[in-house]
Structures are given as C-alpha cells and as structure tokens.
Amino acid sequence: MFEYIKGSIESVGPEYIVVENQGIGYQIITPNPFVFSRQIGQYIKIYTYHYVREDIMALYGFQAKEEKALFTKLLNVSGIGPKGALAILASGNPEQVIAAIESEDEAFLIKFPGVGKKTARQMILDLKGKLQAIVPDYFPDLFTAGEDRFQQPSLAEWEEAELALKALGYSDKEIRKIAPELQKEKLSTDQYIKKALQKLLR
Template identity: 70%
Template structure:
C-alpha cells in the first residue's frame, strides 16, 4: 500500500519511530528504531510495509527496499510473525542470517528470540537458495551509518536495554552481558548492535 514515507523524524521509542508527513504522524515499527537516532528532527525516507490482520494493523519501516524485502520473505515462513522478523533483522548482521540459512545452521538461527528448532528448520526449508537477489547490493551496506557520540552514555545504555526487551530478550539473558556492555561508551544503536552480537554468540 505504501512504498515509502518521507517526513521529519519526530520521535523515537524502543519499538517504533514517528515520522511527520504533512502534519500526520506515522507510527512506524522498525528492526532497530535507535538506528535513526542521528536523524532526529531531520527529514528521512523510510521504506514501509503495511501489515493487516484481523487483530492488528501496523506500519513496518526499513532503511532500504532490500531490508524490506528480507522482512517480507521472513513473514512468509510458517511460525514467524512481524515481531519475530524484526528481531532477526535487528541483529545488525543480516548477512549472517542468510549464511546460516544457506549452510543450514540451525544452532545459529535458534539464538534469535522466538525462533525454536522447528521454526529454524522451516526458515531453511522456505528460504534456502531464494535470497541471493538480496545479498549482493544489500548486505555490504547495511547499518553503515555512524551515530554521533555523546559524553553521557547512561541514557543510551538504558534505551538499548529497552529496545532489546522489546525484541523479546529476557532480563536473565540481558544480565549476562550487562557487565561487559557497561564498560563501553557507545551510542544507543552501537550498544544494541554490540549486545546482539554477544547474545548471538
């Protein structure tokens, strides 16, 4: 229904961003909302997917058409809904997901929130050999935007934890990596990426 939305980035929460277009604020759920932190107040373009079901109607947004395409492919896998697809994309390393699917690496795929052995096997069955059109131009450029560093990183750390919880990670899982993360001085987006790498090891 909507290919993309252009507008001013007005608000960022752990689960979604709000883009003002012509006086209308569009609530758009994204894999990692804090990846847009450096664009607060500026005009952005978000590629969107309008998801409609009996119990939900929502806009999902992505930085590129290729990321959007991967999200749609994941939705076609039995057992994966929008939240699960966002959690997979939020890893910050989508090329690893494709590699895991191509190599039938179930052990890697089950590390994502909401993905059990059955769903991992289904991802491989449904997507193996069908993602090559996304890989060449998409993965090398994914999440290459650097966010502006700030002196006080307490808020960034707390925002990152909220985003990780929104993705489905439990308090127990997050407590295991919290000591390591607190040693770093990063932006919210960088905290999330670093945390996800540790959680997916």
C-alpha cells in the same frame, strides 16, 4: 502500498516511531526504535511495509531496503508472523540471518526470539538459495556506507543501546558482561546494538 515515507521523527516509543509527513503522523513499527532517539525532529527516509489482515493493519519500517526485503521474505515462512520477523531483524542483521540460512545453521537460527527447531528448519527449506539478491555475496559491510550520518559517538550512544537491549528482553547481568569490551570502541547507537547482539547470540 507504501514503498517509503519521508518525514520528521516526532516521537519514539518502545515498539514504534511516529514520522510526520505533510501534517499526518505515521505510526511505524521498527526493529529497534531506540536507534532513532537522537534523531527526534530530524528528517528521515524509512522503507515501509504495509501489513493488512482482517484483524490488524500496521506499518513496519526499516532503515535499509535489505532489512525490508528480508522482513518480507520471512513473512512467507510458515510459522513466522510480523512480530517474529521483526524480532529476528531486531536481534541480528540481514547478512547474519542469510548466512545462517544458506549454511543451514539451525543452532544459530534458534537463538532468535520465537524461533524453535521446527521454524528454523522451515526457514531453511523455504528460503535457502532465494536470498542472494538481498545482500549480494553476503557483503559484511552492509551498513557501513551510511555510518557518516551519525554524530560523533559518545557515552550517550552506549546508554541508548543499553535501553534498546533491555527492551529486547536482555538482563542487566547479560549486558554488563559484554559492556566492557564494547565500550572500548566509539560507535553509534545502531552499531553498539548490532555488535552487542552478535555477542549475546553466541
């Protein structure tokens, strides 16, 4: 119903952001809302998926078309609902998930929240060979094209990334274990989160 929404970010919560467009505030559930914390008041474009069932109606939002496309594909897998699909995207990125499905890497897939062996096997059966159009050739630099939209990284970016990781259920001990290596690099909040999750999922 809605391909995308353009508007200003009014607020950021643990599970969603609010984007105002022409006087209407849209509550949009996103994989990692905290990456938008420094963009409150800024104008953005977010790709949306309108989920409707008898007992629920919600808008899910993504920074990239690839994330939205993978979210939609995951919803077609038996045993995966919107919360499960969102958790997978929050913990990984499209090329990681697709590469694991194509290589039938069940051990990697079951590391995602809510994904057991049965669901991992179902993901492979339902999606293998059908995801090439989402991330062509599993291009590893999917998100680097838009990196210049971030401000110069600082300590604040890492602190925001820590908050996001805690919101995803990781403990202070787990985060402290990977922090020294990550803090050697100057990255955006989104980049810190993605690199941290790659290490935590190993």
